[in-house]
Amino acid sequence: MQFIILFIVQLFFLCFNILSLNADERTVKVGIYENAPKVFTDESGRPSGIFIDIIENIAKNEGWHLTYIRGTWVEGLDRLTKGEIDLMPDVAYTADRERIYSFHKIPALSSWYQVYVPRGSNIRSILDLEKKRILVLERSVQEAAFTRLSKGFGLNSTIISLPDYDTMFETVARGDADAAITNRFYGIMHAEKFGLEDTTVVFEPSDLFFAATQGKSKLLLDTIDSHLANLKKDSQSIYYKSLKKWTSEEVRFKFPVWLKILGLSAAIVLLISIIGSIVLKRQVNARTIELQKTQKFFMNIVEFLPDATFVIDQDKKIIAWNQACELMTGVKKEALLDQSNYAYAEPFFNEKRPILIDLINMPAPEIEATYKYVQRKDNRIYAESFSPQLRGGKGAYLWIVASPLFDQDGKRCGAIESIRDVTEQKLIEEALRESERKYREVVTLANSIILRWSPDGEILFMNKFGLEFFGYTGTELLGQKLMETIVPESDSTGRDLRPLMGNICSEPERFKRNVNENIKKNGEHVWIDWANKVLLDEQGQAEEILSIGSDITEQKKADDKIRQLNNELQRHAEFLEQRVAERTSELAAAMEKAQEADRIKSAFLATMSHELRTPLNSIIGFTGILLQRLAGPLNNEQDKQLTMIQNSSRHLLSLINDVLDISKIEAGQLELSYQSFSLRSSIENTVKLIRPLAEKKNIGIWQEISGNVENITADQRRIEQIILNLLNNAVKFTKKGEIFISCNIENGLCHLSVSDTGIGIEQEDIQKLFQPFHQIDSGTSRKTEGTGLGLSICKKVLDLMGGSISVRSKIGEGSTFTIKFPTAMEDTL
Amino acid sequence: MSNDLLIIEDNEQNLYLMRFLLEKKGFTVIAAENGRAGIDKALEHKPLAILLDIQLPEMDGYAVAAELLKHKELEGIPIIAVTSYAMVGDRERILAAGATGYIEKPINPDTFVTEIKQYFRENTADREE
Incomplete structure (x- = not known):
């Protein structure tokens, strides 16, 4: 309501100003530079652009003679400072500039700056600009603003100033710089041509004016204001035609509808107030109370919403800032309600600038063309964003939805935006992606053959290592049967491999580990140690088999060699054992023979001894008897000879005894x-x-x-x-x-x-x-x-x-x- | 007291030699040519001593000695082996079989009777005391 009243008052003054305009013909020197579509020189060499359309329309109505002085942006500003030109178009208002130049009141255009990068680059948010080369227009507002912005984020990027936008886009397109900052008008018009695209880095909303030399041109500026007010009121005016022509921005087309309605309402209100202010005031009061009631009701609903939600009116003034918003940002509604000029952006992005809710009015094709991160469904728009300052400075990923609001007559009456913190989901997604990446890396780079196949033996996947190992490409192998590719019908030991796949599926435990022969594309046979894992579906049926294999051909060869050597060794050992057994039995036989011979010898000796003694007994005995004269007397000769017999027999006996003794001793039998x-x-x-x-x-x-x-x-x-x-x-x-x-x-x-x-x-x-x-x-x-x-x-x-x-x-x-x-x-x- | 000596010997010449030497010293010699007869004669005559050859037909000297030892009435009668078994262990084996003495053949005719007498003279002396 306050807004409407304010507007009425403003309109009132504007009308008055227009009436009192000085219609003197005069020459106005206008500086121009190249910043299409706002101001530029067209192909035929004529000054062109939105600002030119506006000033020429005013000049026509006022009877001004316009003289254009061409130059760069900096030259234009210098000329304006020196008073060499009267007006410089496309100048953003700043407090610093107001000290040097004079500005009219009604903005000719509203714009902001945006970062453009080569299509497909990874630069998405402001943080991605770290250590990048960023181009800005020399001595422009954006230069200072971006420097401030990057400082705020602690960015360490190189900022390079160039004299015009075309050179900047060319430089980025060539790859000599990573990003360029231009106003949105230039960007909309030229990005596609240079193969660039926009980013979500949008900052420093600014209102653009014609600037005049300080203190000299109040009348000139007032005249511009009065014309602008009229131009903006009329949807069919040259102002909107120009905007449409240069930007295809139908947003502006809707804006005038709003203005028209408001203007109409204002006219009615004005009429009523002139005719009878008291009646009008009463009606207004009644209407106000009614509106307040409705508003209160809706505010309660908004307050209840779990997502951070705020509502703005058509003047972009904050009319609701719910509890969830307070919780998320830490900014109380008392500090924001009734604030305008993009105040709602500050708690999220630390600056007052257009955000998603400001894009509602933009036509769908244009959003799609210029804001690839913004999705649109009916009249709602959605976007994902990142706020570095939320969550206590840790930053938050946000899912934002904005929608226009309509009154009972279907007229636009404001907009609503809801913000949801999706950081947790985002981190989880990130972790999942990372884990997926690692898994993929492991599978791709593992020095094992990783194979997935279906229960009917079809190859579903094989990792890079496996493909290289078997000598196939993915397209050659995938979808083929194992039997016809890497599995031979039987291996070199004669094992039939045809039932193997079925066995693995039907007896997963038994075939959890299986060593079998495989065949490479070049026909080479290899031995693979496979670990098989059968994945079951919900019915418990084999759905897919994961097999991981290691090449053990060399090991197998070594094993075979060892086995062969072992067999040889065993044969040799058996031979030796046989020889030993043979020799042992030979020895045993010989031993037995020897023992037998020994027994025979002992028996022989015993018998010999006995049999020799028996006759000797008689010889020695009777000789003794005779010599003792027991058998009668002996003569000397007889005695002598018998003594000889006796000595001889005794000698024989001792000989027998000695021989027996020595035999026994030598046989080890002497005990x-x-x-x-x-x-x-x-x-x-x-x-x-x-x-x-x-x-x-x-x-x-x-x-x-x-x-x-x-x-x-x-x-x-x-x-x-x-x-x-x-x-x-x-x-x-x-x-x-x-x-x-x-x-x-x-x-x-x-x-x-x-x-x-x-x-x-x-x-x-x-x-x-x-x-x-x-x-x-x-x-x-x-x-x-x-x-x-x-x-x-x-x-x-x-x-x-x-x-x-x-x-x-x-x-x-x-x-x-x-x-x-x-x-x-x-x-x- | 009997003056009998029993000789169990199958070799005729050896028996004659011993009988001659012993009878010259005043002993009465009873002879048996095999073990069975020797045992019977021992039981019959209860001699002063029994001179026993080891290699005998049918029943050898070891068996005869063992049999003789079984008879209580023959207790105290020395059994003197007179044998050609002169191999290692023969003496010990014969003494272990129950013989009281061991005389190796060939005998020394000069000392034979003295050797024999020492076995039963002691016994006689025991008895006299």
């Missing part, structure tokens, strides 16, 4: 028989046995047995045999003199020596003494009897006892044999 006995008695008895023999040769036997020689544990028979042997030898090899036997026990060791005064032994013969069948002076000329077995038997027996035998001798003087043996049984024996 010792330990028992406790009196060594002293053994020595004395043996001496007693030998004494008659010695006395016959007139040899004396002396004995010296130490007092400690008593009972010992040893093989008595063998000890006596050894002593007898030594004494026998001593008697045998001694012609005259004495035999001396001594014995003592020291530290459990018996020392027994037999010394004689016999022939003695050569030193070099001593070593041979103890070898079997060795008798010194052997040969046919030997002087003494004996087999030569005695000493070797003594030595062997003493060795078995753990004892020893040694000899000291001197030729012609005699010998001393010494034996040593333990007097107690040793454990080791």
Whole structure:
């Protein structure tokens, strides 16, 4: 209501001003520069554009003569400053400029700046301009504004100033810069031609005027204002025709309808107020109250809406700012209600500028052509946007919908915009996209074959690695059957692979892991270790199979080689085992044979011994009887010969005994028989046995047995045999003199020596003494009897006892044999 | 007291040799040519000692010794093995089978009777005391 009243007052003044206009003809110098479609030089060289249409229309009506001075934007401004021209078109109002120039009141055009980029570039929002080269018009409002804007976002971009828009768009189109900032009019007209497109970076809404030299041209400017007011009232005026012509912007066509209605209403109100202000005022009051009621009702509805929602009237004044809006932005409704001039944009974008709700009036084709982020459905428009300042400065992605509002008569009465914070969904989407990307990367780049196939064996997917591995392209393989491509009918081991695919589907667990042979496009056979995962549909039927495979051909070859070597090794081992078994049985047989031979030998020896002794018993026995004269007297010759028989038989007997002993010893059969006995008695008895023999040769036997020689544990028979042997030898090899036997026990060791005064032994013969069948002076000329077995038997027996035998001798003087043996049984024996 | 000595020996010459030596020293010799007869004669005569050959026909000396030991009435009569079995272990095996003494063939005719007498002289001496 206030707005309407204000407008009425304004109209009133305007009418008055127009009436009092000075109609003097005069020359007006107008600066022009190239900024189509606002002001530019057309192809025929004539000044052209919206501002030119306006000023020429005014000049025609006022009878002005217009002179155009061409130049760049900067030159134009300089000329205006110096007073060389009267008017410069297309000048945005700023406080700084007002100090230098003068402006009329009614804007000739409203515009804002927008960032244009090459089609398909990734620049979408202001933040994407980081480190980019951005072109601006030299000394323009946008230069300062964008510098301010980029500072606010902490952007680090390069701002390059160029003298005109065409050069800027060309530069971006060439790729020498990333973005250009132009006004929307220029952008609408030229972007497509240069292959550029708009972005959501829209800023610094500004009203454009004709500027005049400071302080000189009040009348001129007032005249322009009065004409503009009229032009804007009439939808058919040159003003709208010009806009339509240059921008195809039908928005402006609707705007005048609104103006027309308002103007009409204003005229009526004016009429009524002139005729009868009181009646009118009452009617107005009643209407106001009614409106307030309705408004209150609708405000409550708006307040209730869960999405941040605000409503503006036709004058873009905020008439509702709901609680959700307050929550989202932190700005209270008290601070915004009744504010205009894009105040609603500030809580979201930190600046007062046109936002989605301001695009409602733009025709659909134009929105589609210039704002690719804006969707339109009926008369609603939707857009996605990003606000860096929401969510405590973390920024928020917004989903915005704006719609015009109509009154009961179907007339436009304002607009509504709802904003929803979709940051969470956006982040989730982002995360999903990222995860999808990673998955795709893994699948594409994995060094494994990744294969998807249908239960009927058709290849649905194979990753890049797999395709390269098998040597196919995607188009060659996808949609083909596994059997006809990478799976041979049977592998080289003869395994039939035809039922494999069916098996994997019907027994997923068993075929979760399967190694089989595959075939490359070039026919090469490879071994693949497959991991198969069968994906089931809701009915539990196999829907798709995911198989991941690794090439194990080399490994397989190595395994086969190892297996082959193992087989060879095993064959070899078996051969060896067989050989060993053969040899073992051969040895066993030989052993048995040997044992058998041994048994036979032992039996033979036993029999021999027995059978030889029996006749010897008679020979020795009867010879003894005869020699004892038990069978009657003997003459000397008989005695002598019988004695010879006796000696011969005794020698034969000792020979038999020695042979038996040595055989037993060599066969390891000689066993010792330990028992406790009196060594002293053994020595004395043996001496007693030998004494008659010695006395016959007139040899004396002396004995010296130490007092400690008593009972010992040893093989008595063998000890006596050894002593007898030594004494026998001593008697045998001694012609005259004495035999001396001594014995003592020291530290459990018996020392027994037999010394004689016999022939003695050569030193070099001593070593041979103890070898079997060795008798010194052997040969046919030997002087003494004996087999030569005695000493070797003594030595062997003493060795078995753990004892020893040694000899000291001197030729012609005699010998001393010494034996040593333990007097107690040793454990080791 | 009997003066009998029983000789169980199948070799005629060996038997003659021992009988000659023993009878010269005043013993009465009863001879048996096999083990069974030897056992019967031992039981019949209860000799001073039994001289036993080991290799005998049918029943060998080991079996004869074992049988003799079974008879209580023969307790205390020494069994003296006189044998050509002179291999390792023969002596021990024969003594283990129950023989009191062991004389290896060929016998020494000079000492044979003395050797024999030491087995039963001691017994006689025991009895006299």
